[in-house]
Amino acid sequence: GPTMVSAxxxxxxxxxxxxxxxxxxxxxxxxxxxxxxxxxxxxxIKNAGKDAAERVELAPVFSNRSASFLKLCKVKQALADADxxxxxxxxxxxxxxxxxxxxxxxxxxxxxxxxxxxALKTATGASNPEITRRIKHLxxxxxxxxxxxxxxxxxxxxxxxxxxxxxxxxPKWLLTAKSPGEPVAARIAAVNQVGGWLQSxxxxxxxxxxxxxxxxxxxxxxxxxxxxxxxxxxxxxxTHTVWSIIDAEQKGTEEGALKAxxxxxxxxxxxxxxxxxxxxxxxxxxxxGQTQALLMTLQQVLQMxxxxxxxxxxxxxxxxxxxxxxxxxxxKILSNPGALAVLTGHHTIARARLQLLRAIVQNGKKATxxxxxxxxxxxxxxxxxxxxxxxxxxxxxxxNPAPAWEPVLDRLLDDEGADEIRAEVEAVFEQHNLxxxxxxxxxxxxxVGL
Numbered sequence: 001g002p003t004m005v006s007a008x009x010x011x012x013x014x015x016x017x018x019x020x021x022x023x024x025x026x027x028x029x030x031x032x033x034x035x036x037x038x039x040x041x042x043x044x045i046k047n048a049g050k051d052a053a054e055r056v057e058l059a060p061v062f063s064n065r066s067a068s069f070l071k072l073c074k075v076k077q078a079l080a081d082a083d084x085x086x087x088x089x090x091x092x093x094x095x096x097x098x099x100x101x102x103x104x105x106x107x108x109x110x111x112x113x114x115x116x117x118x119a120l121k122t123a124t125g126a127s128n129p130e131i132t133r134r135i136k137h138l139x140x141x142x143x144x145x146x147x148x149x150x151x152x153x154x155x156x157x158x159x160x161x162x163x164x165x166x167x168x169x170x171p172k173w174l175l176t177a178k179s180p181g182e183p184v185a186a187r188i189a190a191v192n193q194v195g196g197w198l199q200s201x202x203x204x205x206x207x208x209x210x211x212x213x214x215x216x217x218x219x220x221x222x223x224x225x226x227x228x229x230x231x232x233x234x235x236x237x238x239t240h241t242v243w244s245i246i247d248a249e250q251k252g253t254e255e256g257a258l259k260a261x262x263x264x265x266x267x268x269x270x271x272x273x274x275x276x277x278x279x280x281x282x283x284x285x286x287x288x289g290q291t292q293a294l295l296m297t298l299q300q301v302l303q304m305x306x307x308x309x310x311x312x313x314x315x316x317x318x319x320x321x322x323x324x325x326x327x328x329x330x331x332k333i334l335s336n337p338g339a340l341a342v343l344t345g346h347h348t349i350a351r352a353r354l355q356l357l358r359a360i361v362q363n364g365k366k367a368t369x370x371x372x373x374x375x376x377x378x379x380x381x382x383x384x385x386x387x388x389x390x391x392x393x394x395x396x397x398x399x400n401p402a403p404a405w406e407p408v409l410d411r412l413l414d415d416e417g418a419d420e421i422r423a424e425v426e427a428v429f430e431q432h433n434l435x436x437x438x439x440x441x442x443x444x445x446x447x448v449g450l
Contacts, residue, residue: 169225
């Protein structure tokens with residue numbers, strides 16, 4: 001049978017100061033304040049000094065912090081602490097049990113079973129019914145998520161474009177276009193300058209074969225201007241102008257009518273630029289199998305019941321198995337650097353916007369198109385989360401965003417953060433709803449396949 005590990009190792013007592021911090025953490029844990037509990041255990045570990053991860057008497061502190069992290073859905077940290085426990089006390093059932101719990105939360109069922117079986121082999125493990133129960137549960141369980149995460153490579157850069165790029169966009173145009181204080185004629189001229197810049201890039205893109213390693217959305221200058229906010233700025237111009245047109249028309253005066261006409265010219269110009277920014281996402285899309293697969297997979301994960309965005313504003317984020325499963329799958333996709341680079345690329349975000357516009361039009365045609373309603377929500381969520389991930393790692397060389405996903409996921413799992421992101425998703429939907437009707441009004445809907 002399994003060799004029982006002798007429990008005869010002498011373990012020194014925890015110094016009083018550290019024991020107090022540990023007890024404080026235990027109190028917080030018992031009352032469900034897991035963040036404060038993790039804080040107390042961290043304080044004990046920090047105060048123990050640099051060699052904390054080598055001091056056998058600290059194993060229970062790492063074990064308890066692992067349990068706290070797991071309650072907070074911080075699976076990676078929970079697993080790291082469990083591994084420290086195993087290094088400090090390989091003979092202790094709890095070390096392996098914590099590792100098993102973290103692996104199970106991460107969707108790694110077979111490794112979790114192995115960890116629980118290691119816990120059973122310790123001196124006290126055999127008498128703990130909870131371990132046997134976890135193994136039985138995992139062996140019987142077929143994971144409800146049949147989501148397959150596609151493999152992803154970091155997109156390659158072609159040699160062509162590095163030498164030849166189109167013109168650079170000027171952020172001053174965006175500033176003028178967005179300023180209600182500027183004369184309408186100056187604002188229209190600024191939007192037209194953006195349009196001219198875009199035209200020269202589109203002409204270059206059309207000369208390239210669709211599906212070449214770099215296309216419109218990967219041209220250095222296009223990326224730089226998109227990162228400077230050209231899309232959002234044009235959307236703001238359109239939104240505010242439409243509202244001021246409505247306001248001017250309601251006044252019913254001659255001045256109001258003139259204002260509305262000038263506003264309509266500005267709105268039309270902005271809608272034209274937005275159309276030309278979305279249109280390239282149609283071209284060569286079919287050659288981008290990896291991008292399609294990743295966006296589809298991400299949206300499958302976003303519609304899991306554990307995703308906080310599936311709930312109304314004000315709903316607290318529960319520390320449930322459903323939320324843990326959502327977190328583990330989202331992390332599984334986004335932690336692959338290739339997948340993160342593809343998903344946060346402007347071509348993917350533009351594609352999610354196009355999906356959103358299509359779902360809005362589809363939804364408008366039928367009173368209850370459930371598929372389109374679900375797509376509305378998923379595309380809005382994808383746009384917001386991918387834009388956030390694109391800039392979450394700060395900026396390299398001052399202007400190139402470094403994508404990161406952990407800060408975004410952490411924010412989403414926080415009650416206040418979840419509400420903030422829910423409000424953003426709502427705003428993205430509202431703005432694109434307005435854009436879809438502007439496309440129809442100005443005759444652009446056909447060429448973007450709406």
